[in-house]
Amino acid sequence: MARAKGRKRAAAAAGDSQAEAAANGGRPKRAKAPPKPKPEPEYVHEPRNLEDLWLSAFPIGTEWENIDKIKEFNWNFENLEKALEEGGKLYGKTVYVFGSTEPQLLNVDGESKIVLIPVVVAVDCPFPPSDKIGINSVQRENEEIVPMRAMKMAWVPYVPLEDRLSRIDSLKTKIFTLGCTQRRSALKHLKEERVKKFDYCMPYYMPLSPPEDEDDTVVNIMYPLEPPIVCDFDWEMDDMEDFIDEKVKDEVLPEDEKEKFKDFIKERVRERKRELKQAKEARKKAIDDMDPKLKEAFENIRFYKFYPVKTDDTPDVSQVQAKYINRYYRHAHELM
Incomplete structure (x- = not known):
C-alpha cells in the first residue's frame, strides 16, 4: 500500500507540472536565478596636492633615450611634498626645484639591476639661483656656460593641484621648477652635436666662496x-x-x-x-x-636633495644616497 501511495503522489505532482506548463504556453516555469553578487567598490587614487611636482622638474643631464626609464617604477616623493606643506621645512618660502638622475646598481626582486634613480634638488632662495646652464663632460674638451634660454630652459611657476584656480601671487609657498620646452619629436631634425649638449647639461651656480x-x-x-x-x-x-x-x-x-x-x-x-x-x-x-639684497640671499642660500622614499613597489635607495649635487652646486646642505 505504501508503494501505491507513493506512485499516486508522483503522478499527482506530474499532473500539477503539466498543468503549470499548460498555463505557461506549454513551457515549464524556469527556476529563479540566484541574485548576482554586488561588485566590490573600485578604488580610485586621489592625487596628492603636490604629487606631480617631482615630475614637473625636468631631469636635466639625462640622456633623451633614458628619460622614459624614470617611469619604470612608481616613485614616491612624499618627503619633498611634506617639506613644502604647512609645518614643513620649506613651507612659506620661495623654492627653485630641478631634477636629475643617478644610475645605481640596486636589488630589484632579488636580482641586481642598474636603475635610473630620479633625484630632486630644492633651492631655498628668494631669487633664482642662476639663469645659466653649464655644459661639461669628460668627453668634451671645453666647458661652456650658456644662458638657460640657449638650451630652451627656464624657471617655470609650479601651482599645487588644489590651487590651480588661484592666483600664483596669492600662494603661501612659491615654487618654481626647471622646465625645458625642447620637443623630443623634433630632436631628429637637430644636429647630433646639439642633441648631445642636452646630455651634458647641468644647472649652473656660482657660489660666493x-x-x-x-x-x-x-x-x-x-x-x-x-x-x-x-x-x-x-x-x-x-x-x-x-x-x-x-x-x-x-x-x-x-x-x-x-x-x-x-x-x-x-x-x-x-x-x-x-x-x-x-x-x-x-x-x-x-x-x-x-x-x-641678492648678495645677502646668496649668503643664506640652502640646498636640499631629495631621494624617493621606500614603498612596496619601488627599490630601496637608502644605501646609495649622497649629498653631492654637481660640480657647481657641490654638496647639499641637507639630504632628505
Whole structure:
C-alpha cells in the first residue's frame, strides 16, 4: 500500500507540472536565478596636492633615450611634498626645484639591476639661483656656460593641484621648477652635436666662496695617439722629465714623441692657469657688482636633495644616497 501511495503522489505532482506548463504556453516555469553578487567598490587614487611636482622638474643631464626609464617604477616623493606643506621645512618660502638622475646598481626582486634613480634638488632662495646652464663632460674638451634660454630652459611657476584656480601671487609657498620646452619629436631634425649638449647639461651656480678646485694644480691630459694617452699631470707635484720618461718606460709613449708630448703638457698647464685666473677675476667682479639684497640671499642660500622614499613597489635607495649635487652646486646642505 505504501508503494501505491507513493506512485499516486508522483503522478499527482506530474499532473500539477503539466498543468503549470499548460498555463505557461506549454513551457515549464524556469527556476529563479540566484541574485548576482554586488561588485566590490573600485578604488580610485586621489592625487596628492603636490604629487606631480617631482615630475614637473625636468631631469636635466639625462640622456633623451633614458628619460622614459624614470617611469619604470612608481616613485614616491612624499618627503619633498611634506617639506613644502604647512609645518614643513620649506613651507612659506620661495623654492627653485630641478631634477636629475643617478644610475645605481640596486636589488630589484632579488636580482641586481642598474636603475635610473630620479633625484630632486630644492633651492631655498628668494631669487633664482642662476639663469645659466653649464655644459661639461669628460668627453668634451671645453666647458661652456650658456644662458638657460640657449638650451630652451627656464624657471617655470609650479601651482599645487588644489590651487590651480588661484592666483600664483596669492600662494603661501612659491615654487618654481626647471622646465625645458625642447620637443623630443623634433630632436631628429637637430644636429647630433646639439642633441648631445642636452646630455651634458647641468644647472649652473656660482657660489660666493671659491670652489674646492679653484687652486687645483692638476690638468687632465688626453694626448692624441692611437690609443690616446689619458692621464693627470700635477704641475706642482710631478717632475716633467720624470713624468714623461715614465710614459716611455711603460711603452705608452714612443721615444720620438717625447718633445711633442712635453709641449702638449705645457700648453695644457698654461690653459688651466689662464682659466683659473679668469674664473677668480670673474667671481670677484660678479660679487662686487652684485645687488646687496641678492648678495645677502646668496649668503643664506640652502640646498636640499631629495631621494624617493621606500614603498612596496619601488627599490630601496637608502644605501646609495649622497649629498653631492654637481660640480657647481657641490654638496647639499641637507639630504632628505
